[in-house]
Amino acid sequence: MSNDHSGRIRMMQGNEACAEGALVAGCRFFAGYPITPSTEVAEHLSVKFPKIGGRFIQMEDEIAAMGAIIGASLTGMKSLTATSGPGFSLKQENIGYACMAEVPCVIINVMRGGPSTGMPTLPAQMDVQQARWGTHGDHGIIVLSASSAQESYEQTIRAFNLAEKYMTPVILLLDEIVGHTTEKVIIPDESKIEIVNRRKPAEKPKDYLPYRETEDCIPTLAPFGTGYRYNVTGLCHNETGFPTNDNKIIGKLVHRLVKKIVMHADDIIEVKKTMLDDAEIGIFAYGSVSRSARSAVLKCREMGIKAGLLEPKVLWPFPKKEVLAMARKVKAIIVPELNMGQMAREVELASRCAVPVHKLGRVDGNPIDPREIVDMIKGVV
Amino acid sequence: MMERYEIRLSGSGGQGLILAGKILAEAAAIYEGRNAVQTQSYGPEARGGASKAEVVISDGEIDYPKALELDLLLSLTQESCRKYSGDLKKGGILIIDSGLVKDLPKGEFKVYSLPITEIATEKVGKAVVTNIVALGILTRIAGVISEESVKKAILARVPKGTEELNMKAFDEGFRAGNELLS
């Protein structure tokens, strides 16, 4: 998409690009609560939505915002909320609800430093494990990452597409740098953008089962008000959507919630590789840090060091195969990230001890400077 | 081909430096077809305190979006000058408000000292356009983006009805920069 210069070129902040991407994806409902550094997403949509009949609402708190987007999604609206660390923590119970009831929605989390109120205006990537395991219980989840304004735009569209396709909440993680960096976004022709809408029930209301067992493990929820009367609950439920205590049905349900994502992992996972083919040192980086890593790779190549970069665009499900493939080729892996090794641990697991994995963590609110990565690579070599 | 030109605009929150940064980035990216990235760093307060906006301009791809070795630093306050001048590279440019920055940092760079705030208040008549006056000065002294592109970017960004005022501010700054160079 970024090479398509026939599209319109605009300068946008990452946060604004998310809002623009949501509009193109067909999102027409936003509920949120102000929090730095994500607030521009809400502000932008508060201007845009009323003009096109979309619905914006500022709720009384983060929990309410998450509840409202689930409610709106059940009426058939593509729904979005945006938040940051503390707000993301507050939303977790209802994110679990969306997983359990299989209600599509998108949550953008512009990460700042923590724990607690932490660093409201400074970047971090400390929520990557919270995005995976923040809500209680076993469940599958899709988490995307963006490293530029262009990607913020594209990944927001993809987040909606995946949410609608797999009937699940999708989390898009930005960090403060990406959210607040203004740069070029090339807006492609709308006819060239793939938009996925949720499927509609094929059967008549009397034969309808919202959570019918299917081969692809994806349920079909009819929008409220279209003649299909059914029940939605966060309790373990059967195919009709009613609560059950039947252990067999419960076991099947939880297995399916996990399997739904795992079995489609190849369709969901996306990575970007830079100079990885002949690399001796592999870097695994995401979000704004992947930009530092790309600079570092180029610098290393100038110095004759064969470095390469693996950038996951989807953090969860974790790209195990791609990491293992890299681990089998390189002599060492470096994982720079704005936390103390949250994804480095996953890289270690996925690489099955094939090579040493070196952590480069920063938690002081400063970005990772490409020179730091170069220095570490030099040390490893 | 220009590899990477790094500009940092620093001052106190509320001086409109983030807007000035966006204008510079848009001038380079939209009106000159180059790549430009603007980032910001700020404290929790909307007014006061040291704040900065950075612009990286390049004819190639810009990976790391923040400044690494500054080509140009603009400082409108003493505090921001002290706090943000460490990354200024050898032979770089430091533009300061002569009325507000008294202690200069030590280093091998060229210093351009002008009464930026005073130009805005005395010659243009409004302190609110200090950022645009600064843009005029910077455009002339840096010489990396054309006067025309910056003007177009200003007009696209400022509120309707203030175009004339902002153009005057830019011209006064540009002229002051010109005088200093000649």
Add this chain to the structure above:
Amino acid sequence: MAEEQSASKKPAVIRIKLEWCKGCEICVAFCPKKVLVMEGGKAKVENPGDCIKCMLCELRCPDFAITVE
């Protein structure tokens, strides 16, 4: 209630769905004509002829177990 009595000449048909009745006794306690009694932990129609079709037993039955026609 006097009006209701004269308007409905047919004797009342009171049905109790025993599998839904949980035996709370509310219908028995507040029947103005003592039509209902408790038997084996469930409500039972004892004096249907006395029913004035005030419907209170039906309205107050929490279990959807009583209907009066």
Add this chain to the structure above:
Amino acid sequence: MFNYLEYIREKNFPHIWCAGCGDGIVLKAILRAIEKSGISLDETVMVSGIGCSSRTPGYVDMNTLHTTHGRAIPFATGVKHGNPKLNVIVITGDGDATAIGGNHLIHAARRNIDITVLLYNNYIYGMTGGQCSPTTPTGSRAATAPFGNIEPPFNTSGLAIAAGASFVARADVYNVANCEKMIAMALAKKGFSLVEILTPCPTAFGRRNKMASPVKLMEWLRDNAVPAAKWKKMTEEERRGRMETGVLMDVDKPEYTAEYEKLVTSLRTGK
């Protein structure tokens, strides 16, 4: 005879509520009120939180949404704002709506969004086993107030009025005809409406407070829930410990989704 079977999901019966629980009595009043109001079941969404009363949607044949604890009102706000044509009814309890969900109640009332909240007040957390709630009377015993509750209770209806609800009423399941009437009025109201329904919990509240039998609690409601007409004639002394029932607030004011629609129209037409 009212045919309840047309409105319920019969296969889910008998329901889970205890013998003598008032929740079933309220449910029947709701179904009669819905029939009276003439709203279509296809276009009605019943939303609930967590607790005994919040199991209600499972028994009615409409679009039903059983949400997380305290959050029924935000989910309902999303449903209503997402599709304003839908009739949205929230079923909640005293714990759900005034403790964990208290903030949402206040703000939905302030926004005056067209949602009907039916708040079952049984003075206790029933489902978790009888812990005290924000409406447990001072001195009453609860699983977490074994020596008697030392906190003062919320005046839930008063709270909704103060927050800006356009319709507020109180009803009880002893005076079941009035209960049905208040629910019907709330359903008909354009704007945020709340009916606080006093309902007995013999298992968790009555048993600890010398009213173990359902009949005792119904008698307590008979003696202490006072219709407005009678309330007006009572002295301060007589009112002490008793609750006024009937319409407590009924006012017309701008409704949220209608105001939003106006904004959309004005932005689109420039008027």
